[in-house]
């Protein structure tokens with residue numbers, strides 16, 4: 001839960017910059033703002049050939065502006081505390097000394113051991129693609145990726161897919177069909193799209209395929225709810 005909230009508050013900042021100043025400023029913020037450190041979504045030595053190849057292919061697609069590489073970073077504690085107090089005034093967060101140790105769930109492992117991924121977003125098509133390599137600490141069945149680890153990446157990818165809608169979101173519902181196990185340390189492509197928006201409800205869906213696209217590992221749908229500032233202030 002803590003990790004999820006962290007993601008949302010990181011996301012809050014990204015959404016706010018995106019909607020007020022656009023992509024250019026969002027990218028600049030991720031690279032220059034003091035509150036944000038390293039972009040973890042760039043290639044590192046743990047990335048397999050498959051992941052690097054796919055990353056390069058998507059970076060190529062970014063050249064004409066149709067796709068954007070989405071940076072992934074950390075958010076400093078004071079920001080999260082501030083956001084939490086603003087939007088959940090009646091909530092009791094964990095103690096501040098515990099919060100000071102908090103970090104984004106998907107970026108909490110040593111390089112290469114956990115979630116290695118990069119995301120790309122197509123604004124016109126309302127699609128987000130996540131290139132994901134699940135490391136050895138994410139084992140479920142021997143030699144295969146834990147279903148919860150995949151669920152985490154699906155949730156995160158679908159969350160990013162809601163970027164075109166204003167405001168803050170929380171996941172209300174996630175339905176996943178696990179169709180074929182994912183070998184540990186292999187690369188999969190999570191392709192998501194925004195299906196419809198009904199008031200505060202944002203419906204999204206995705207599928208998870210092997211790099212050669214021959215294997216459908218999973219498909220999923222998600223419902224995200226825009227947080228209602230009126231409600232949170234009561």
Ligand SMILES: CCCCCCCCCCCC(=O)SCCNC(=O)CCNC(=O)[C@H](O)C(C)(C)COP(=O)(O)OP(=O)(O)OC[C@H]1O[C@@H](n2cnc3c(N)ncnc32)[C@H](O)[C@@H]1OP(=O)(O)O
Nearest residue numbers: 004007010011014071155156159160170171172173225228
């Ligand atoms: C660069 C960095 C990237 C970083 C990118 C990071 C992205 C990460 C994303 C991770 C996000 C998470 O995991 S978030 C953590 C997991 N999720 C949570 O903890 C959420 C817990 N639930 C809640 O807080 C609440 O239930 C909310 C906020 C979801 C909704 O509460 P609310 O605002 O009071 O809304 P409420 O009136 O109940 O519902 C509004 C409408 O939605 C419908 N609705 C509500 N819940 C559901 C439901 N489960 N299934 C169907 N429908 C539902 C209602 O019927 C209603 O429909 P109608 O009557 O209007 O028709």
